Amino acid sequence: MGKEHFIAWILVLSLIYLNDIEAQSVKQDEDIHIVFDNIVGEEISGLYNGIQYANEFIVLDDKHQFLDTSNFVKGFVSYDGQEHYGVFAKYDLYLDELIIRPLNASDGLAFLLIKSLVDGFSLNGKSFVNVRAFNQKTGEPFGYCQLLSESKFFSLYKKSNKKPSKKAKTGKIFYEFNQSSVYYLEYDGEYYPATTRNELISIFPEYKDIIKDYYKGFKQLQKSEPDNFMKLLMARLKELLQSKTT
Secondary structure: OOHHHHHHHHHHHHHHHHHHHHHHHHHHHHHHHHHHHHHHOHHHOOOOOOEEOOOOOOEOOOOOOEOOOOOOEEEEEEEOOEEEEEEEEEEEOOOOEEEEEOOOOOOOOOEEOOHHHEEEEEEOOEEEEEEEEEOOOOOOEEEEEEEEEEOOOEEEEEEEEEEEEEEEEOOEEEEEEEEEEEEEEEEOOEEEEOOOHHHHHHHOHHHHHHHHHHHHHOHHHHHHOHHHHHHHHHHHHHHHHHHHHO
């Protein structure tokens, strides 16, 4: 086994271990807050004060605009300074909006949360942060971004989007949503595009050769598991930055 492959396996095992510890910690916090919400009651929690939501799109072949599933799933929401666990929610990637429904209500009764009050949420094991910084290219706020990794040096975010296309079938109009994603790196208080090799080299020019070698050595991982590809690269860059400070 080559040196680079050995290092990669060590990083993979480290990620698995850290993710397991993080999951245990989140589960303990979740149990505590579920008890709190059951005692206080949903009606006075302040969570259900958004705008009523209705989905206007009829889709083909389950190509919907939501994260992972069009169904409501239990998740976590940090809203207006309070943490809520066991909330039924789904994330609309087209609108970039978080939608919730009361626990005992049907899917027809749903609300768009007031975005400015949402600090973050977790669904299907994925954590999202409401990034209020502005994209230098578009001038728009980043909005909800998935947090893939963070350290004292930088944080890696994934921004996903789904765009609709119209389809005609049996005289009716349907929609198909297709997803695309880009990566951003928060580094020294700024948010930089970090999807391509050249974008990363522009952030870390001193590690140009290391980044190029990584892309060359792990092409298959980049294609099959782009998130893990980026996480492992961030782990390597963190090591290099750490060595400079010690």
